Amino acid sequence: MNILVCISQVPDTTAKIQVSGDGISIEKAGVKFILNPYDEFAIEEGLRLRERFGGTVTALTVGTETSKEILRTALAMGVDKAGIVKTDATLDSFNVAENIANYAKSIIPDIVIFGRQSIDFDSSGMAPMVAEMLDLPSISVVSSWSIENNAIIAERDIEGGKEVLSCTLPCVISAQKGLNDPRYPKLPDIMKAKSKPIEEIAPSHGASLVSLTSMALPSSKRVGMIVGDSEAEITSIVTALHEQAKVI
């Protein structure tokens, strides 16, 4: 089975984010970048598919030179090949999707696996956009799935229940948290991954369709109230919740 896993580099969840002077980007100095956490589930799923059906797992990212770090992580986890569409240009999600789709057309995967969303820009749009560009069926935010007779049967968590969907291969899926327990790369594999080749693919894209016009940090912390547990104090907090916060 020919498996393509798409991965993105994002700021560490614990990083202290500051908006740059231009108002449309973040200060990268001092920020640690990591493999998007949802993409760990995608890589693990690709590796499990290979273990069951044989074949090749390729990890692909669209990014700058520094994004090679996450490809090294994917190689240490066990993917067979790694590729980067390398660019310093400002890309919107559509441009990123176009580059992924172009690469996919060159290797004709049986399945393309994404994380459910990037934890920095949070669009959750990449998987359906690439599926549309490749004219393939797609199922997003998959929490468990199986393959039988060249078709996938996938479960999705929905409000108050589960949904079961099916489509034939080739297809595109995006992985939900909990789909599997991603393996930790072993130290010898981390060391070996440092010298493995990474294919560089030339970017190709048009103008961005969507422009970021501003970004801002959340407004300052909410004001809290400290109350006691006397009857009068409990009455006052219930009154405040009812009259000021209007939540009860």
Ligand SMILES: Cc1cc2nc3c(=O)[nH]c(=O)nc-3n(C[C@H](O)[C@H](O)[C@H](O)COP(=O)(O)OP(=O)(O)OC[C@H]3O[C@@H](n4cnc5c(N)ncnc54)[C@H](O)[C@@H]3O)c2cc1C
């Ligand atoms: C070189 C470069 C420069 C950029 N410059 C800017 C900028 O200046 N301003 C700005 O606002 N945004 C910028 N971006 C971010 C870009 O616009 C997208 O928003 C981002 O790459 C994808 O985020 P998303 O929220 O659309 O992905 P989602 O749709 O939320 O991601 C879902 C999944 O898609 C896959 N995926 C996401 N991104 C990539 C990727 N890059 N490569 C491979 N797979 C991926 C992962 O599996 C991920 O889990 C840049 C991106 C790149 C690669």
